[in-house]
Amino acid sequence: MKAGSNLEKILRAGHFAFTGELGPPRGTSVEHVKEKAQYLVGHVDMVNITDNQTAMVRMSSWAASLIVKELGLEPNYQMVCRDRNRLAMQADILGAYAHGLRNILCLTGDHQQFGDHPNAKGVFDIDSMQLVAMVKKMRDEGKFLSGEEIHDPPKFFIGAAANPFADPFEWRIHRLAKKVEAGCDFIQTQCVYNMKKMREYIKMANDMGLTEKTYILAGITPMKSIGMAKYMKSKVPGIEVPDEVIKRLEGVDKKKVAEEGIKIACEQIEEFKEMKGVAGVHLMAIEWEHKVPEIAELAKVLPRPVVE
Amino acid sequence: MVKSKRKPVEEIKNSITDYSRILTVGCGGCASVCLAGGQREVNELNAELNVAFRADKQSKKLGSYTVERQCNMQFLIELDGKVKDYDCIVSMACGAGVQLMAERFPTVPVFPAVNTVSIGVDREIGMYEEKCRACGECVLAYTGGICPVTRCAKGVFNGPCGGTNRGKCEISQDIPCAWLDIYERLKSQNRLNDIMKLQEPMQWKNQVQRTTVQEPYEKRYYR
Numbered sequence A: 001m002k003a004g005s006n007l008e009k010i011l012r013a014g015h016f017a018f019t020g021e022l023g024p025p026r027g028t029s030v031e032h033v034k035e036k037a038q039y040l041v042g043h044v045d046m047v048n049i050t051d052n053q054t055a056m057v058r059m060s061s062w063a064a065s066l067i068v069k070e071l072g073l074e075p076n077y078q079m080v081c082r083d084r085n086r087l088a089m090q091a092d093i094l095g096a097y098a099h100g101l102r103n104i105l106c107l108t109g110d111h112q113q114f115g116d117h118p119n120a121k122g123v124f125d126i127d128s129m130q131l132v133a134m135v136k137k138m139r140d141e142g143k144f145l146s147g148e149e150i151h152d153p154p155k156f157f158i159g160a161a162a163n164p165f166a167d168p169f170e171w172r173i174h175r176l177a178k179k180v181e182a183g184c185d186f187i188q189t190q191c192v193y194n195m196k197k198m199r200e201y202i203k204m205a206n207d208m209g210l211t212e213k214t215y216i217l218a219g220i221t222p223m224k225s226i227g228m229a230k231y232m233k234s235k236v237p238g239i240e241v242p243d244e245v246i247k248r249l250e251g252v253d254k255k256k257v258a259e260e261g262i263k264i265a266c267e268q269i270e271e272f273k274e275m276k277g278v279a280g281v282h283l284m285a286i287e288w289e290h291k292v293p294e295i296a297e298l299a300k301v302l303p304r305p306v307v308e
Numbered sequence B: 001m002v003k004s005k006r007k008p009v010e011e012i013k014n015s016i017t018d019y020s021r022i023l024t025v026g027c028g029g030c031a032s033v034c035l036a037g038g039q040r041e042v043n044e045l046n047a048e049l050n051v052a053f054r055a056d057k058q059s060k061k062l063g064s065y066t067v068e069r070q071c072n073m074q075f076l077i078e079l080d081g082k083v084k085d086y087d088c089i090v091s092m093a094c095g096a097g098v099q100l101m102a103e104r105f106p107t108v109p110v111f112p113a114v115n116t117v118s119i120g121v122d123r124e125i126g127m128y129e130e131k132c133r134a135c136g137e138c139v140l141a142y143t144g145g146i147c148p149v150t151r152c153a154k155g156v157f158n159g160p161c162g163g164t165n166r167g168k169c170e171i172s173q174d175i176p177c178a179w180l181d182i183y184e185r186l187k188s189q190n191r192l193n194d195i196m197k198l199q200e201p202m203q204w205k206n207q208v209q210r211t212t213v214q215e216p217y218e219k220r221y222y223r
Helices: A006-012 A030-038 A063-068 A086-098 A129-140 A170-183 A195-207 A226-235 A245-249 A253-276 A287-299 B009-016 B040-056 B073-083 B095-104 B178-188 B215-221
Strands: A017-022 A044-047 A073-082 A103-109 A157-162 A186-191 A215-220 A280-284 B002-006 B021-027 B062-069 B088-091 B111-112 B112-122 B127-133 B171-177
Touching: A006 A186, A006 A226, A006 B073, A017 A030, A017 A215, A030 A063, A044 A063, A044 B009, A063 A086, A063 A215, A073 B127, A103 A129, A129 A157, A170 A195, A186 A195, A186 B073, A195 A215, A215 A253, A226 A245, A245 A253, A245 B009, A253 A280, A253 A287, A280 B073, B002 B215, B009 B040, B009 B088, B009 B111, B021 B040, B040 B062, B073 B111, B073 B171, B088 B095
Parallel strands: A017 A044, A017 A280, A044 A073, A073 A103, A103 A157, A157 A186, A186 A215, A215 A280, B021 B062, B021 B088, B088 B111
Antiparallel strands: B002 B112, B112 B127
């Protein structure tokens, strides 16, 4: 065990992992976090707590992680490179570990121009790949990035994101290899809609031996509406939505589009359960947390395993 | 070269409104090359200021002069005799030139007339593109001659990130993805190995004022 988090135990025991996501509030309401979290307790192995997602100011990830943790839900502390330099990052990593956080997800972060402070100075002191390597160095060598020793180093289960669908496709697998080399223990992918490409990507990851070194969790976001599908297709960078998905949503009664979206997601999950090289799925039901129990039920991933 | 852009006339006027004798000084170096602060722009600025002050019924003496370069003290000496006839100086040089001017004439207020924008190249007449952020740790050797510090919106060293969007940057369809360009160039040169290995965190050097001393001169300045 590298960190002994619930996610790590589940993956090492060979179970198919099922993780969720929760965006902290744009305010100080603990109730707001609890309200969202209640739907996830017992239904996911771990929940990602986003870090100023889409560059909008929110309650900090570590703080919301602690609230979630109190409810018996294991957080995945997300950290982006946009808002902190290497000193602040390492300080937060120490603090987060001291408070019992055990998973971390290292991301570059959406550009500040997307958010509510578009003229903020983007820090980007190090990139996500270098962040992964830094957390690993802190854990495995017990050293700060500077090389100085850490007293009681933090031992995180280290995650990173991967996007199999961004250009250039043939380079994506090499970038994954770089992240594995940097030291990530698990990967959560961008939302998958193009299954053909995903199969190809996972096959390459298997062939290159990457899936023996890291656990890949496939990203799933059920479509709530045709509008959402079209928006994701045309407006969200790095997301690929094949026309078949949109056609399928258009083919059902208007009132049943969301249901169909969940059905598609469940079919994907079923396929991932059988796919060699995929260790689980990461469900990003953003602002749809209350649907998670239903989706988990339909995807037949309940009850969640308990590994001591 | 250094690229700059002239400030709006209103802003310049506001900074000098309390003075009656104003000397506008152009720079024959970069500011002149990028058509922001050479002799021609000095004349244009003074003409605009003249109109603006007249509209306010203010009478000013506006002088003009352009030196070879404002970033070398030797070229500022020739102003010594002129400056005494003025209450303030408007410098049309980059930030470096403005500061050296202020150092040369510490008792005279010096105001900038341009915003220093970048180190860049000439794309077309009057159109300039930033190319270098003077980070002091050039990485162009392994990035195919394309600067990720300047061109990548997130300045990543291990790109392209997941936001690459149909060949463009996630922040705008008008901005080409630097890392996609790096990838394509290295691929065409059969050099993808250069970006296969993890690039270590940057040792940022542009954090304090830097003084550059060329090696043959080290003995002279560092004893």
